[in-house]
Amino acid sequence: MNWLEKIFPRTNTDTGKTPPIPRAFAAQTGETAAIKPTRPLIECEQNLTVEQLKRFAPLRDLDEQTLTNLPHVMALYPRDATVFIRGQSSDAVYYLMAGQLQMQPDSEDSYQVKESTGLAALPLNSGKSFGATAMALTEVSILKISADLNRLWTHQRQENLSCIELVDLELPEEISNQHFFNSFAHAYRENRLRLPSLPNVAFKLQRAMLQDIGIHDAVEIIQVEPAIVAKLIQVANCPLYATTVAINNCHDAVNRIGLDATRNLVLSISIKQLFNSKDRELLKGMQKLWKNSLYVSSLCFVLAQECSDIPPEDALLAGLICDIGAIPLLHFAEQFPEHYPDLAELETAFPYLRGPVGYLVLHTLGFSANLCNIPNLAEDWHHDSGDCLGIADIVILAKLHSYFGNQQARDLPYINSVPAYAKISEGKLDPDFSLAILRKAHDRIDAVMRLLS
Structure with a gap:
C-alpha cells in the first residue's frame, strides 16, 4: 500500500x-x-x-x-x-x-x-x-x-529583501565549481564588482527631483545632452503623447510628458548606455540582453496603459531594469578575456544573479526601494502583492509573456495560474494563452521599442 x-x-x-x-x-x-x-x-x-x-x-x-x-x-x-x-x-x-x-x-x-x-x-x-x-x-x-x-510566500520574500546582504550566490550545480563563477561570487560577496554608473544627466535629474524641482529646472539639466533632448521631443510627438500641435523644444516636451514621466524616460534612455562592452563576443550578449529588456519594458508600458492606474513610464523603466543584474557578470568576464566561459554558459547564470546582483546595482545607482526589488520579483511567478495590480505584477506578466513561443516556456506556469493574472479583468486571454491586449497592441509595442532602441 x-x-x-x-x-x-x-x-x-x-x-x-x-x-x-x-x-x-x-x-x-x-x-x-x-x-x-x-x-x-x-x-x-x-x-x-x-x-x-x-x-x-x-x-x-x-x-x-x-x-x-x-x-x-x-x-x-x-x-x-x-x-x-x-x-x-x-x-x-x-x-x-x-x-x-x-x-x-x-x-x-x-x-x-x-x-x-x-x-x-x-x-x-x-x-x-x-x-x-x-x-x-x-x-x-x-x-x-x-x-x-x-x-x-510574499511576506517571507519581502522580509528577505528588506534585510538583503551580500552573501554567497546560489549558482546552478553545473557551473558552481567553475573557477570563473566562484571568482565572480567572491567579488560580489566582497563588494568588489565593477558596477555600472548612470550618465551624468540622468544622475543629476534623479537627484534634483528629490528636491521637488519644476519644469524649468529639469530642462536646465536635460538640455546639456542634445541626444536626450532630441529623444524626448521625438517621444512627445509620437502617437503615444501627441496632440494636433507639434513640439520642437525641450521645455514643451517636458511639459507635455510630465515631470515624473520625463525623469523615468531620461533614465530609460540612459540605461541603454549600460549595456555595452569592448569585447566583441560579450557585446553580442549585452545587445541580446538589451533587446530582451526592451521587449519586456514595452510590454510593461502597454499593460500599464490598459490594465492599471500605474503611469506607463514607471512600468517602462521597471521592465528595462529587471535583468540589469547580468551586466556586472559580463563586465567581470571582460576583465578576463582568455578565461571567461562562452556566452551560452554565462547566460545560464543570469537567472541566479538577476535578483541579488540587480538589487545591488540599482541600490548603488540610487533607485527607490520599490524599483530595487524588481529584479528579485521579475520571475517570482507566485508573488502576490495584494488585491490591486502593482508594478511588480506588471513586470511579472510581461516577463512571462516574453517567453511565449520559446523553449523556456515549457517549464513555466500557465499564465492563468499566476497571482498577477488574477488581477486582470476577464476577456484578456486569447486562444494561444497570450494576453489579448498585447496582441492587439502589437503596433504600440513596436512603437515603444523603436523609441528606445
Whole structure:
C-alpha cells in the first residue's frame, strides 16, 4: 500500500462500501456558470511531511516551521469530475498529487497536467478566483493548501529583501565549481564588482527631483545632452503623447510628458548606455540582453496603459531594469578575456544573479526601494502583492509573456495560474494563452521599442 492509499483507503470507513462515483462531467454546451464542481469522494485534513510538501512551488522555498504549520487538505475526485470552475471563487491553492487533469482557461484551447511532471509541481490556481476549469481525466488526488500560501510566500520574500546582504550566490550545480563563477561570487560577496554608473544627466535629474524641482529646472539639466533632448521631443510627438500641435523644444516636451514621466524616460534612455562592452563576443550578449529588456519594458508600458492606474513610464523603466543584474557578470568576464566561459554558459547564470546582483546595482545607482526589488520579483511567478495590480505584477506578466513561443516556456506556469493574472479583468486571454491586449497592441509595442532602441 503506497502513501496515497493510506490517505485515501479504497472503501468508505462508515459503510464499508466503495464510495459512489458521480456521473461524468457533461459536455460544455452552456455557460460555465451553469456547471457545478463535483463533490470529492473523500476530503480530509492531512499532515504531509516537509519533504512531500517541498515537491511543490513555492512551498519548496518556505522555511520548515512555516510548512509544518500550514493547513492542508487532501481530496480524492473520480474520473470525469469537475474539480473547480473558471471564474468561481477560490478559498485554497490546489496542486495535483496524482492522476491527470484537463485545464480549460478562457480560451478555445486547453492543456493537460499530469502527476510527476513540471506542471504538476506548480499551483493549478491562484488569486481569489479560478483561472481555468479543471476536469479529471483519471481519478485524481488534489492537495489543497490554505489560501494564505501566497500571502505567506510574499511576506517571507519581502522580509528577505528588506534585510538583503551580500552573501554567497546560489549558482546552478553545473557551473558552481567553475573557477570563473566562484571568482565572480567572491567579488560580489566582497563588494568588489565593477558596477555600472548612470550618465551624468540622468544622475543629476534623479537627484534634483528629490528636491521637488519644476519644469524649468529639469530642462536646465536635460538640455546639456542634445541626444536626450532630441529623444524626448521625438517621444512627445509620437502617437503615444501627441496632440494636433507639434513640439520642437525641450521645455514643451517636458511639459507635455510630465515631470515624473520625463525623469523615468531620461533614465530609460540612459540605461541603454549600460549595456555595452569592448569585447566583441560579450557585446553580442549585452545587445541580446538589451533587446530582451526592451521587449519586456514595452510590454510593461502597454499593460500599464490598459490594465492599471500605474503611469506607463514607471512600468517602462521597471521592465528595462529587471535583468540589469547580468551586466556586472559580463563586465567581470571582460576583465578576463582568455578565461571567461562562452556566452551560452554565462547566460545560464543570469537567472541566479538577476535578483541579488540587480538589487545591488540599482541600490548603488540610487533607485527607490520599490524599483530595487524588481529584479528579485521579475520571475517570482507566485508573488502576490495584494488585491490591486502593482508594478511588480506588471513586470511579472510581461516577463512571462516574453517567453511565449520559446523553449523556456515549457517549464513555466500557465499564465492563468499566476497571482498577477488574477488581477486582470476577464476577456484578456486569447486562444494561444497570450494576453489579448498585447496582441492587439502589437503596433504600440513596436512603437515603444523603436523609441528606445
